[in-house]
Amino acid sequence: MKRALHILLATVLILLTCCCNPHETEKQKHLFLVYIAATDQVIHNFAQGNVTDLLDGYVPAKQSSDDVLLVFYQGIDYNTATKRADATLTRYYKNNSGNMVSEIVASFDSDFNACDPASFAEVLEIAEDYCSPTYRSLLFSSHGTAWLPIGYFSSPTDKSFSLSQMRKGPEDSGISSLSKLNSIESIGRDKPTGDELDIIDFARVTGKYHWNVMLLDCCLMSAVEVAYELRDCCDWIMASPTEILAYGFVYNNITEKVFKSPNEAGYRFLCQQYYDFYQAGTGSLQSGTIALIKCSELDALSDICAEIAATRRSQMESVERMKVQRYFYNSHYDYNFDLADYFRQFATEDQYNRFCTQLEKTVPYKATTNEFLGLKIERYSGLSCYIPDSRYVNLNDYYKQLAWNQKVVVVE
Secondary structure, X not given: OHHHHHHHHHHHHHHHHHXXXXXXXXXXXXXXXXXXXXXXXXXXXXXXXXXXXXXXXXXOEOOOOOEEEEEEEEEEXXXXXXXXXXXXXXXXXXXXXXXXXXXXXXXXXXXXXXXXXXXXXXXXXHHHHHHOOOEEEEEEEOOEOOOOXXXXXOOOOOOOOOHHHHOOOOOOOOHHHHEXXXXXXXXXXXXOOOOEOOHHHHHHHHOOOOEEEEEEEOOOOOEHHHHXXXXXXXXXXXXXXXXXXXXXXXXXXXXXXXXXXXXXXXHHHHHHHHHHHHHOOOHHHOOOEEEXXXXXXXXXXXXXXXXXXHHOHHHHHOOOHHHOOEOOOOHHHOOOEEHHHHHHOOOOHHXXXXXXXXXXXXXXXXXXXXXXXXXXXXXXXXXXXOOOOOOOHHHHHHHOOOHHHHHHOOOO
């Protein structure tokens, strides 16, 4: 009887413990939001194929999985090809029979501007309220020009050449049509209005939540200025320091890795897959650069860069920009240079060795084809940076606002 009473008391205690500890049974939901702003013909044509490839891969079951796949998509109006179409936020899942189901979570009319910061924030809030996730991952697909201020790419106030000149590619004026840069924006651009998101707004909006990874399927986003701005928003960033050809990322394995391998190994796989895809191309299509950035290492990288900049100021200011590995094939786009090759020009040997050691921790994976649209890539760190030019007064003033410059003081 005494033994039975002990068993009964132990059972009661176990039940009470289960009831009083909600974390024992609390679901750990993982939201993967794919956000595609494709309001011009180039992006729209390829983005539709990207979504198809995404859904050909792993799609979670609704009942048996805590993985939530949401896709926001805004394209162009087929009737005009110049106006925005209506937008949708859709959940995709497999039902009990294993069939694909699409469930509209929210709809937006054509007045909705996916690249307006308030609109972007609204979609993120709807997604958050929909599933109250514990973990989040984001894929953002649109145009991109790294950290440049809104409108600068199309109307560079420090320059006098024309937009038509800027759009010419190397040797072949039509080569730029292969790239997602065939427009003018910071990160995301609404072509009908010209509205853009700059990286400061992007960080402010996404920074309301924390993300396991940000997959930035936009040109030029593997810039140290971009990564440092986003360092508190996410754990990992997958991006390219050059442009990205219009096909974009390789989508068929993305969902599986994001949900089932949300770690360095999974993200390395996606980077390797990207490299392998473009390395297998021929001619101009064999053009691809990719990097995986570990955000928790960015502060340490900024520390050594700030030390070098402070102690080697005169040497830094005398660097000949065009002798540094560049990530632009048109001299009118002279904003993106290789970070390591830049610091190699003026750091002491000891400083550069310590810089490289930290850089390897910050960028644990990087890969590049030998050329990108005719541009030879001979030195590659996976991260780009800006090298100041005294002619660019307005651009330099804007650059001072960026968190990277406030820490490292590239522009005084």
